[in-house]
Amino acid sequence: MPVLTETAIRELAAFRSSGPPVVSCYLDVDGRRQVRPQDYEHRLDALLREASASDPKASPADLEVIATYVRNGFDRSGVRGLAMFSCVADRFWQVLSLPVPVSNSLMVNSSPAVEPLEHLVHELEPLGVLLVDRQRARMFVHQFGELIERAELFEELPREYDSRDEASRGSREREQHHTDALVAQHLRHSAEVAFRLHRDRGFAHLTVGATDDTYAATVAVLHPYLRERLTHRIHLGVGATDAEIRAAALAIERRIEQEKEAALVARLRDSVGAHGRGVVGLVDTIAALNDRRVGTLLVSDGFVESGWRCPSCGSLARKGPTCRVDGAEMIHHDDIVHEVVDMALRTGCAVEVCVGNADLDVLGRIGALLRY
Numbered sequence: 480m481p482v483l484t485e486t487a488i489r490e491l492a493a494f495r496s497s498g499p500p501v502v503s504c505y506l507d508v509d510g511r512r513q514v515r516p517q518d519y520e521h522r523l524d525a526l527l528r529e530a531s532a533s534d535p536k537a538s539p540a541d542l543e544v545i546a547t548y549v550r551n552g553f554d555r556s557g558v559r560g561l562a563m564f565s566c567v568a569d570r571f572w573q574v575l576s577l578p579v580p581v582s583n584s585l586m587v588n589s590s591p592a593v594e595p596l597e598h599l600v601h602e603l604e605p606l607g608v609l610l611v612d613r614q615r616a617r618m619f620v621h622q623f624g625e626l627i628e629r630a631e632l633f634e635e636l637p638r639e640y641d642s643r644d645e646a647s648r649g650s651r652e653r654e655q656h657h658t659d660a661l662v663a664q665h666l667r668h669s670a671e672v673a674f675r676l677h678r679d680r681g682f683a684h685l686t687v688g689a690t691d692d693t694y695a696a697t698v699a700v701l702h703p704y705l706r707e708r709l710t711h712r713i714h715l716g717v718g719a720t721d722a723e724i725r726a727a728a729l730a731i732e733r734r735i736e737q738e739k740e741a742a743l744v745a746r747l748r749d750s751v752g753a754h755g756r757g758v759v760g761l762v763d764t765i766a767a768l769n770d771r772r773v774g775t776l777l778v779s780d781g782f783v784e785s786g787w788r789c790p791s792c793g794s795l796a797r798k799g800p801t802c803r804v805d806g807a808e809m810i811h812h813d814d815i816v817h818e819v820v821d822m823a824l825r826t827g828c829a830v831e832v833c834v835g836n837a838d839l840d841v842l843g844r845i846g847a848l849l850r851y
């Protein structure tokens with residue numbers, strides 16, 4: 480299974496056909512909801528029927544290749560989404576098996592439609608999860624909706640301290656002091672377990688689940704590398720089930736991604752105007768991209784607009800048909816936003832596809848932070 484990375488996405492985006500369009504098809508094959516292959520085959524059939532009825536650019540040969548691949552059966556282990564790209568006329572065929580479900584869609588463009596992948600790759604960063612109490616610790620690495628790594632630690636506190644009823648006051652204090660020292664040591668060991676898993680597997684963020692007191696004491700002894708990665712607290716105890724941990728981890732990952740998007744959109748809003756380090760709206764974004772000034776492109780998920788692309792110099796335009804750069808006759812595209820994302824990826828820009836960000840929608844659903 481090719482790994483979904485920024486590089487893989489850029490390589491895919493770099494393919495441009497010699498003329499015939501590329502069909503991109505995303506299919507949700509998540510076995511948790513679609514137990515039998517017929518379940519997603521029906522959905523694929525509907526997508527293909529719709530494409531051949533409504534999009535004259537969709538070549539029957541490409542649709543057939545996609546249908547055949549899915550019907551012939553593929554290894555479903557660990558696969559919850561498929562991304563398929565076909566341009567039979569140019570002998571181009573790529574499949575990515577995704578560890579997360581995707582929404583069903585079919586697009587016909589001059590190059591592979593990689594926007595959905597661009598969004599996924601950010602959500603797939605591994606998250607470290609440390610659940611800890613006074614004598615137990617469980618550490619996980621969550622990625623692709625699964626717990627891919629785990630470690631446990633149990634350091635039992637001496638029971639007799641709790642149950643012994645008659646002891647001198649001085650001795651009780653000593654015992655309490657001893658217990659506190661054992662707990663502190665256990666939390667240090669727990670932090671070491673977390674650090675070892677980080678060293679071995681790596682994760683972008685760490686979440687800790689514990690009672691208030693234990694939480695504060697644990698955070699205080701985390702390695703500085705881990706403290707930097709500390710994100711929202713997870714509200715689960717050490718006894719949580721795998722399903723509870725997966726669900727809570729996914730929710731934290733979504734929140735991290737939304738916050739990152741919100742911060743970028745806020746930066747965009749602040750940088751528009753006065754010093755001109757940001758542009759918003761399709762027309763200005765296209766102009767900045769044509770001038771190679773874009774550093775980060777921000778686009779609302781699902782934003783589609785028509786426009787034009789010059790076959791001779793590659794410039795994009797909202798209005799056609801004549802290229803402003805070289806006067807050539809441009810080609811009309813139903814989805815120029817796809818071309819914008821594609822060009823951004825090919826020219827080394829960062830691309831952030833924002834989901835449900837109302838602030839970006841207000842700004843025109845697209846914008847760019849400029850390099851200069």
Ligand SMILES: [Zn+2]
Pocket residue numbers: 789790791792793794802803804805806807
């Ligand atoms: Zn041109």
